Amino acid sequence: MSDDTDRFEAVYRATYDQITAYAGRRCDSPQDAADVVAETFTIIWRKIDQLPAGAEARLWVYGVARNVLADHRRSALRHRARHRELNAEMADLYGDPADHNVELAAIAQVFRTLSDDDREVLSLVAWEGLDRHEIATMLGLSRNAVRIRLHRARKRFSRALVQAGVRFTPGNAVVPAGRPL
CATH class of the missing domain: 1.10.10.10 (Winged helix-like DNA-binding domain superfamily/Winged helix DNA-binding domain)
Known part of the structure; x- marks a missing residue:
């Protein structure tokens, strides 16, 4: 295995549970959280040469996840804007x-x-x-x-x-x- 693969696997093992929980608490559904986690680690793999050493790596991974989540939220906002009227009708049907x-x-x-x-x-x-x-x-x-x-x-x-x-x-x-x- 290459050094990049070893570094990726180490950071993946060390941060996967934390990043999954981070995304899970911020996404509307488990599927959205899974998408955020997958995209986060895809970006980390592509940018493995930018991964800092030591304890800084965990925080860098959180930063990547934060950016992926921001992109996900912007996409969700665009989606919600297109369906705002339908959401209002559903709220009227099902109440508070x-x-x-x-x-x-x-x-x-x-x-x-x-x-x-x-x-x-x-x-x-x-x-x-x-x-x-x-x-x-x-x-x-x-x-x-x-x-x-x-x-x-x-x-x-x-x-x-x-x-x-x-x-x-x-x-x-x-x-x-x-x-x-």
């Missing part, structure tokens, strides 16, 4: 989610209104468990820039929740507007 899902639906709705950058930095902390240094390396930013972005993203998310009428009980449970605490 059951009351027990209202809290999660409200948070998800507000989260989707955030900018891509805000969603990404919040997701990297909450879902991927990356620290500021790892995020900085992945995004090619300073740790201070990541700290500022994270602080501002949290503030914007909090304000958006308040504007949407989502409130928190003293025990940090989420309560939509119109419901008693």
Whole structure:
């Protein structure tokens, strides 16, 4: 085997589960996540000569996956725009989610209104468990820039929740507007 093949196989084994989870949490379906993962590793194979050594490799792979996911989202947005009317008709037919899902639906709705950058930095902390240094390396930013972005993203998310009428009980449970605490 060649050195490139060995490097690819090593990074694949080391990051496949993490990248699959990363894509799975950000895609609407398992099929979309599988497409993102496959495209990510295809690009890594094509750009194997750019793969950094050591711990940097994992973060570089996350960066590739992030770019693939961004392309996937742009494609999905174009698709949704073409089918917006059909989606509205389906929503009229099937109505709103059951009351027990209202809290999660409200948070998800507000989260989707955030900018891509805000969603990404919040997701990297909450879902991927990356620290500021790892995020900085992945995004090619300073740790201070990541700290500022994270602080501002949290503030914007909090304000958006308040504007949407989502409130928190003293025990940090989420309560939509119109419901008693």
